Amino acid sequence: MATEPDYKSLEVDQLLLxxxxxxxxxxxxxxxxxxxxxxxxxxxxxxxxxxxxxxxxKAPVLPICRWFEPELMLPNPECMSDEEISEILVETIDQLxxxxxxxxxxxxLADRELYCLIIRDIxxxxxxxxxxxxxxxHWHCIDSTDNEDTWLRYYASRRDRELWEETTGEVAxxxxxxxxxxxxxxxxx
Numbered sequence: 001m002a003t004e005p006d007y008k009s010l011e012v013d014q015l016l017l018x019x020x021x022x023x024x025x026x027x028x029x030x031x032x033x034x035x036x037x038x039x040x041x042x043x044x045x046x047x048x049x050x051x052x053x054x055x056x057x058k059a060p061v062l063p064i065c066r067w068f069e070p071e072l073m074l075p076n077p078e079c080m081s082d083e084e085i086s087e088i089l090v091e092t093i094d095q096l097x098x099x100x101x102x103x104x105x106x107x108x109l110a111d112r113e114l115y116c117l118i119i120r121d122i123x124x125x126x127x128x129x130x131x132x133x134x135x136x137x138h139w140h141c142i143d144s145t146d147n148e149d150t151w152l153r154y155y156a157s158r159r160d161r162e163l164w165e166e167t168t169g170e171v172a173x174x175x176x177x178x179x180x181x182x183x184x185x186x187x188x189x
Contacts (some may be wrong), residue, residue, distance in 0.1 A: 011043065014043040014044050014047060015043060016044060017047050018047050018050070021050040021054060022048060022050065023080050024054055024189075028171075030093075036146065039130050040057065041065060043105070048083050048109040051132070052132060052135065055130045055135070056128065058129040058131055059129055059131070060128070060129055061126050061127065061128055061129075062126065062129050062177075063123065063125060063126050063127075064096075064101065064122055064123050064124070064127055064137075065123040065124065065126050067099045067101075067129050067133055068095065068099065072092075072095060072123060074088065074092060074096065074115070074118070074119050074123070075088065077112060077115055082111065082112060084102075085115050086111045088115070089111050089114060089115050089118075091164050092115070092118060093184065093185065094185070096118075096122075100134070100135060100136045100137060101122075101137045101139060102136050102137070102138050102139065102184070102185065103118075103122075103139050103141055103184055104138055104139065104140050104141065104184070105140050105141050105142045105151075105154075105155050106141045106180075106182060106184060107154065107178030107179070107180050107181050107182060108142065108150050108154050108155075108178050108179065108180065109119050109141060109180060110180055114141065115176055117141055120152045121141055130136070136170060136187045138187070142155065144156075148164075149173055152164060152172045152173050153173045153174070153176050154176060154177075154178040155178075156172070162173070
C-alpha cells in the first residue's frame with residue numbers, strides 16, 4: 001500500500017538544507033546575493049539557487065581540455081583531410097556535450113574552421129567546471145562585436161537587427177541562411 005508523502009517532513013528537510021547551505025555560503029556572500037528576492041522563491045527553489053551558488057564558488061578553474069579524463073587532445077588539422085576533420089569534429093562535439101559544453105552559432109563556419117576554433121579557443125580556455133547536472137557552458141562561436149556583419153547576416157533576430165540599425169544609422173546586411181547548417185546537441189529543457 002502506497003503512503004502519502006509527509007509534506008511537513010519534506011518541508012522541514014528543505015529548511016534544514018537551507019540553513020546548511022546558507023552556513024556554507026556565508027564566507028562567499030556579497031551584495032549580489034541581496035539582488036535575488038528570496039521571499040518570492042519556494043524553499044526548494046531557494047535551495048537549488050543556493051546549491052548552484054555554492055557549486056560556482058567551489059568549482060575549479062581549468063582549461064576545458066582538462067575537463068576530460070584523459071585530457072582531450074585533438075590531432076593537428078594541418079595533417080588531416082577534410083573528411084577526417086569532419087569525422088573527428090562530430091566525435092568532438094559529442095565529447096564536449098557529454099561534459100555539458102554546448103556550442104552555439106556554428107553554422108557560418110566550415111568543419112575545418114570550427115575544428116580549428118575548438119583547438120585554438122575552446123580547449124585551452126580556463127573555465128569554471130561546475131558539477132551540477134543542469135549546468136551547461138554555452139560557447140558562442142562568434143563574437144557579435146568583432147564579427148557584426150556575420151552576426152547580423154546569419155544569427156541576429158529581427159529585433160536585434162532593428163536595434164543595430166537604430167544605433168548605427170546603417171542598414172543591416174541582408175538576412176541569409178548560414179552556409180554550413182548542422183544539427184548541434186542542445187541543452188535539454
